[in-house]
Amino acid sequence: MSAHAATAQLAGAPPTTAENTAGSGGGPAPVRIVVAYGFWIFLLSDIIMFSALFATYAVLSGQTAGGPSGRELFQLRHVGVETLCLLFSSYTCGLGFLAIERRRMGGFYVSFALTFVLGATFLGLEISEFAGMIARGAGPSRSAFLSAFFSLVGLHGIHVSAGLLWLTFMTLQAAAKGPRDFVRRRLLCFSLFWHALDIIWVALMSLVYLIGAR
Amino acid sequence: MKERSPAQAGSSDQLPGMGENDPLGSFASYTLGLVFALLLTGASFLVSQTHLLWAPGVPAGLAVLAIAQMGVHLVFFLHISTGADNTNNVLALAFGLLIVTLVVSGSLWIMANLNANMMPLSTILEMQR
Numbered sequence: 001m002s003a004h005a006a007t008a009q010l011a012g013a014p015p016t017t018a019e020n021t022a023g024s025g026g027g028p029a030p031v032r033i034v035v036a037y038g039f040w041i042f043l044l045s046d047i048i049m050f051s052a053l054f055a056t057y058a059v060l061s062g063q064t065a066g067g068p069s070g071r072e073l074f075q076l077r078h079v080g081v082e083t084l085c086l087l088f089s090s091y092t093c094g095l096g097f098l099a100i101e102r103r104r105m106g107g108f109y110v111s112f113a114l115t116f117v118l119g120a121t122f123l124g125l126e127i128s129e130f131a132g133m134i135a136r137g138a139g140p141s142r143s144a145f146l147s148a149f150f151s152l153v154g155l156h157g158i159h160v161s162a163g164l165l166w167l168t169f170m171t172l173q174a175a176a177k178g179p180r181d182f183v184r185r186r187l188l189c190f191s192l193f194w195h196a197l198d199i200i201w202v203a204l205m206s207l208v209y210l211i212g213a214r
Numbered sequence: 215m216k217e218r219s220p221a222q223a224g225s226s227d228q229l230p231g232m233g234e235n236d237p238l239g240s241f242a243s244y245t246l247g248l249v250f251a252l253l254l255t256g257a258s259f260l261v262s263q264t265h266l267l268w269a270p271g272v273p274a275g276l277a278v279l280a281i282a283q284m285g286v287h288l289v290f291f292l293h294i295s296t297g298a299d300n301t302n303n304v305l306a307l308a309f310g311l312l313i314v315t316l317v318v319s320g321s322l323w324i325m326a327n328l329n330a331n332m333m334p335l336s337t338i339l340e341m342q343r
Contacts, residue, residue, distance in 0.1 A: 029299070033299050036303075037302050037303060037306070040292075040303050040306055040307075041306055044306055044307065044309075044310035045310075047310060047314065048310060048313050048314060048317065051313070051314040051317045051318055052317055052321075054318060055317050055318045055320075055321035055322065056321070058318065058321070058322055059321055059322065059325040076259065076262075076263070080259060083255055084255075087248065087251055087252065087255065088248075090248075090287075090291055091244055091245075091247075091248045094239065094244040094247075094291060095241070095244060098239070098240070098241060098244070192292060195287060195291040195292050196292070198287055198291070199284050199287045199288070199292075202255075202280055202283045202284055202287065203280055203284070205255070205258070205280075206258050206276045206277065206279060206280035206283075207276070207277065207280060210258055210259070210261075210262040210276050211262070211272075211273050211276055213262070214262060214272065
């Protein structure tokens with residue numbers, strides 16, 4: 001703890017509170033443990049919402065109404081690049097969080113800028129994929145399969161967009177307020193959110209794209 | 215403040231309480247998670263694009279690889295562990311998994327059953343005449 005506070009002061013940050021000494025024995029849990037737990041429950045409810053859409057997609061995936069099927073529409077090269085973007089953005093997000101935990105603002109800015117660029121690349125690829133599908137007459141109104149596909153993948157895309165907004169806001173807040181406790185708690189929640197989006201993308205990649213493209 | 219690359223930020227010096235046992239993870243755990251996730255993603259693409267697996271078993275193989283990769287993400291990125299601070303998180307995860315399983319398998323079961331019991335469309339049209 002003392003070494004911790006000393007480093008914090010060296011780095012020009014306000015001294016840390018007792019919050020950093022993770023739960024030892026009795027007494028109330030440290031704030032960040034409670035905050036992370038509450039946010040984790042939100043993430044699980046989000047995942048349950050996605051599971052309803054996954055179930056819808058699984059039921060409707062064969063109902064193409066004479067329209068194009070996943071085999072004709074999905075381009076796996078595209079999906080592979082999107083997967084890599086999201087995976088590496090998750091990694092840089094984790095590194096950025098570690099950097100600000102250690103009061104290294106430079107490392108934090110570099111990592112979060114990379115996270116933003118990779119997330120935005122993912123979003124751009126997804127938008128171009130959707131635009132291409134709609135342009136060839138395979139929009140969400142074409143068949144039950146495509147309605148389910150667009151709602152499921154589109155909802156993930158909306159989450160990524162919201163994540164990018166949150167990332168921008170948190171980077172500005174960290175720049176304005178420095179690595180204070182509440183800023184780092186919010187960044188912890190953001191990184192949990194970003195990693196959870198990656199988990200949902202893994203399910204999308206395997207169960208929607210890879211199985212659908214066969 | 216000096217600029218540092220993200221790679222340096224993790225590996226150079228380790229503060230006390232920020233080492234391997236820290237519940238919030240370390241540079242090593244993130245890197246290990248990335249490597250595992252890349253391997254599993256590669257395996258998924260390999261399985262789906264080649265005839266490595268028996269063809270009817272490919273969806274099951276992909277599902278297993280996906281679940282494994284989600285586990286890697288949970289442990290290495292979201293830091294769900296068996297630590298004392300994590301009991302509540304693990305219990306919430308278990309409950310979430312229960313609901314997800316019920317929603318997905320229940321929907322598939324009910325809809326498959328309805329499909330199996332449904333009259334063929336031609337018969338319905340015949341009856342409406």
